[in-house]
Amino acid sequence: MNSLLRFLLRYHIIFLFIILEGISLVLISTDSIYQRYRVVSAARGFSGSIHSYFTGLGNYFLLREQNDILIKENLDLRRKIASLPCANKVDVPYIPDTIGHGQYTYIGALVVNNSINKQHNYITLKAGLDDGVRPEMGVISNEGIVGVVKSCSPHYSTVISLLNTDLKISAKLSRTGYFGSFAWDGINPDVIILSEIPQHADIAVGDSVVTSGYSSIFPEGILLGFVRDFRKSGGNFYRIRVELSADFHKINYVYIINNKLAGEQQQLESTNMKND
Amino acid sequence: MIKEFIKYLGLFLLLVLLQEFIFNNIQLSDFLNPYVYVLFILILPFQTPRWILLASGFMLGLSIDIFSDTLGFHAFSTTLMAFARPYVLNLISGREEFDKGNIPSMAGYGSAWFIKYAAALILIHHFSLFYLEAFSFHGFFFTFIRVVLSSAFTLVFIVLAQMLFYKR
DSSP: OHHHHHHHHHTHHHHHHHHHHHHHHHHHHOOOOHHHHHHHHHHHHHHHHHHHHHHHHHHHTTHHHHHHHHHHHHHHHHHHHHHSHHHHOOOSOOOOOSSSSOSEEEEEEEEEEEOOSSSEEEEEESOOGGGTOOTTOEEEETTEEEEEEEEEOSSOEEEEEEEETTOEEEEEETTTOOEEEEEOOSSOTTEEEEEEEETTSOOOTTOEEEEOSOSSSSOTTOEEEEEEEEEEETTTEEEEEEEESSOTTSOOEEEEEEETTHHHHHHHHHHHHHHO | OHHHHHHHHHHHHHHHHHHHHTGGGOOSSTTOOOOGGGHHHHTSOTTOOHHHHHHHHHHHHHHHHHHHTOTTHHHHHHHHHHHHHHHHHHHHHTTOOOOTTOOOOHHHHOHHHHHHHHHHHHHHHHHHHHHHHHTSSTTHHHHHHHHHHHHHHHHHHHHHHHHHHSOO
16 A cells, blocks of 8 residues: 555556546547536627627728628629519419428528638527527538537537538539538648548539438538549548638638428438437 | 736636637638737746646636637647647756746747747647648648748747737
């Protein structure tokens, strides 16, 4: 016993070092424990309020640019309305929506903090639980997809950016309909990799890539980007580099998508998994 | 002693806040993110007990982690850096004795000595942090460039801080 104690005392620094590094590694590997949520959420409330002060200051100088973006979006929406069949014709029968007014509703939010130069980038939004934001909701800007809500405090929420090597979303080539998985490789913040597209698929540079709608997070058909180049990778798949349509260097306002049926879809899918 | 403690506690809080609200927002290029908060570990007094060194390194990293939602990553790197500090000091100073109660500073030991000391520890910290973040050696050289550029950037800020606050 005595010698054990002496041994521990002699190497106590090494032991302390190993224990602390062990704690760090455990923290890195466990992604969602309750304590973690509580601690991080308290810090978010504090840092979010300071960030939103600075952002308010910065946004004042970007008003002209924001104006241009809004005008462009307005124009796009007007064009879309004009091209809708029911806008010109009245012969489309009226189908009452029994589920509620649309499956998807949108919540607007201001970006108060954003980074692009790490491997795991996160975005902080000034909209939280009180505004109806919940974890697992999708986030888009007028240019394309931004990310997925990770956690919320009453007035702020953290979004896993599309520029985060942990985030994978389901995407498809809009011309041919082949779908694959869409994830960042951590290298260039303008380029994202679309993988798992089979080699018999017909691909051309410039093809647009959109969300597949297979997950309950994003509706189908939101623009992600355009094919920049592609090559065959191991197995029978293509590795396609996709130029992002959204410019992550300047994201100011985003929309959070609330899918009313997400819970139902997930529940059904998880019961199927259990039965397998 | 109490005075010293309060001084370092203040410095700790100041560096965490500066890192979160200023240095994390400096995005000159996609490659750069300086982590200037490691200055805290660099300028703890020479005779700081090693367990305090380790514990404060861990706490420093954890505080940064809590703000940036990267639980564990910074804590790992700062603990490693704090662990390595005595070895680095031995390595670059040989048997040279340091005055009791003195702190490693550019004014006290010359800029060449300080830059060597700071660069070694910053590299250890950034190396472990960036590779842990990437979690693979895929894109080894890309991560390597990020480590080197960010380390250089951090070093510049730390040397500037030394010149500003430890003038004689």
